[in-house]
Amino acid sequence: MPQPDVSGVRQTDASLDEDVSAWQVALQQYDRAADKLDLGSAVRDVLRNPKREVTVHFPVQMDDGSTRVFTGFRVWHNVTRGPAKGGIRFHPRTDLAEVRALAMWMTWKCACVKIPYGGAKGGVTCDPKSLSARELERLTRRFTTEIADMIGPDSDIPAPDVNTNAQVMAWMMDTYSMHHGYSVTGVVTGKPVSIGGSEGRQEATGRGVVYTIQEAAKTIDLDLRNARVAVQGFGNVGEGAARFIAELGARVVAVSDSRGGAYNEDGLDLALVARHKQETGSVSGAPRTRPITNAELVEIDCDVLIPAAMEGVITERNARGVRAHIVAEGANGPTTPEADEVLRERGIMVIPDILCNAGGVTVSYFEWVQDREEFFWTIDEINARLRRVMVRAFEDVHRTAVEHDIDMRLAAYMLAVSRVAEATLTRGIYP
Template identity: 45%
Template sequence: MSTHDQNPYDIVKELLKESVDSLGLDESIYHILKKPMRVLEVSIPLRMDNGKMENFTAYRAQHIDILGPTKGGIRFHPSVTLDEVKALSIWMSLKSAIIELPLGGGKGGVIVDPDELNERELEELSRNFIRKITPIIGPEKDIPAPDMNTDPEVMGWMIDEYDKLRGYNIPGLITGKPIVIGGSQGRLDATGRGVVITIREAANVLNMDLSKATAAIQGFGNVGSATAKFLNELGVKIVAVTDASGGIYKEDGLDIQALIEHVDQGEVIADFNKADSISNDKMFALPVDILIPAAIENQITAETAPNIQAKIVAEAANGPTTPEGNDILEEKGTFIIPDILCNAGGVTVSYFEWVQNTMNYYWKEEKINGELEEKMISAFTRVHDMKKDKECGMRQAAYMVGINHIVTALRARGWIKNGDLSKL
């Protein structure tokens, strides 16, 4: 099996087992955490504009609700699998635990290429999906949000459908929705902003001057572009960006504002004419200070990791590094900011949105950004302290911090007592 095809659910279970063992916890903890408490698979019939009836498969996984309602995005992608959704729900639980949010992890996905649907078909698919999963979601049960190929517009359709079914407005059902119907200031940029906060903290650990640093970014969607914008504001010179269309490189640094405007106009990265072209593999091998995978899973592998020269790898994407790739980077002394810490800014501000919906009182963006910064710095410090205490890598340290927090809640609720699982 190619490392690019590694099952993310197998990877996350392996990391959970290693971390439970390293913490000296009973193996029963691993068995509690290794699979979601609930998984729903649904079929979504949809009449296309050509008159044909298509039937799409979709999933919603809810990992554990010991800390609060489950929370996590919905992705539309042709490669969505049940195991991917399970893995992502576990990662969401760990993210929330690392940040110390009163939430569990959830995730949803529809097997579809949204580029093959027109707007009417996409809206109907979105509404149909919410109708199918309505029995298991709600602001006190499970709170969806945007993810790959979904956005505030899609969230608006979904919450509208849910409200119609319930007969009244329930803004706390979904986060990442348009601001006018209860969305939060700062949510769109939250993941990228959080990525940059963790990069800044890692640079402080390494005594790296960011105003003299260089970076390369894989992926230039919402997260990649926001990360580029905030890094640029800190003086980091971004020399390369790649996406599905191709890649661009400029040794003196790309004009990030011009690139963002280029993409906002519906153009692709490869057609940006103010830079040279570069392949994804060559971008990964550039002698930059910071490498940011912000695209899809399984990109840093046994094949690509040996060529990486970056001092910091900041995982803005979920699961971009395979276990083999991670081992190679750690052996080289690369400072890895693992995904469940690095990209947790999104769920953090989603939590703020949910809180504001519950209060029916909304915060200014300055407050949102300040609260996000405080939580991200505290989480980074907890993970780095665990790394030093256990003399392990940042990834295992992040898992151990998250697991510790969940186990504390399990004990507080009486689920476990000195390893006794009779309460389950």
């Protein structure tokens, strides 16, 4: 099998510079839009700062009888347009600055696609891969009690994020419900269908990513049939995006996860790769593939690059090596502002995260609505509604970019920030 063309690529995984936090990146992106909009100083300061931040330290009993203390966070960035909405992640590198940035991005994401939520995020600093299922359940339930005064179907609705899933949401919903004495299905989204979850929620983010890629491809006359696609991250978002774009006839040539990647220039057998990951814990080493690092994947020769893992993987150091025509941000904050500038100069279209990966929160909104109505939609209805939301949002952003001769990220931020600013000014300051 031919080796991938990765000449000149660094052999270490791309990651956010240690001296540049996700929060600094989020502020730079916001300030750029605020400058373009010429926001007044008062509303500018309101939108620049998180509304509420909670840090909790809580004990969890381990299987061996010992007790460990974990640190968790929940941040509301802005709730002017509706209840706070944002996922819960379990990751060793999770800290307050990261969660604060992710909460801000959620505010803009919800506004970008016009769903009536504000932005929130939460997380626990831990390595879930080192925990047993029972330990993970105890950690989840205790963390839920620690933030119980913040969350609720009318105030703050968590959802899955990195290293969390429908089962974690089920534990959160059950814990919250036990404290209230009755089932409160709408307190979280992304939960199992059997307890009030929505059809289509698990694959919604990946499906939404592909809907935006389809629209972007039309604007640059890129035929997705047999287009070469590379996907960094093979979790819920990356695996789904890879599968859906392959169904359109694209050729997925590379995928990766935290342990490494797999490459085949003729196209990967995604079912075989998924089975290998299920059996071994990684896509690396899958049959009929060559190994590839995450750094190599970012700079591989392809038409569409989908960073769907963590933030800060496309930086000033590797942006000039990106060879895709479209970068579709399946992850939150995968591109630093310095890298953004390089990609703009090179004419590479970036579908920004607050638009590209908004499919997940959109179907979370659908789930929340269905829970409140106690009336559930079919998968075809959900996918059709999701497509309408994503296509309309892409058209709004692209039209703004063309009208103002700006890049897609700035256009998305201008729309989102202006919508939140308008809501803030309309509501006024209390008292």
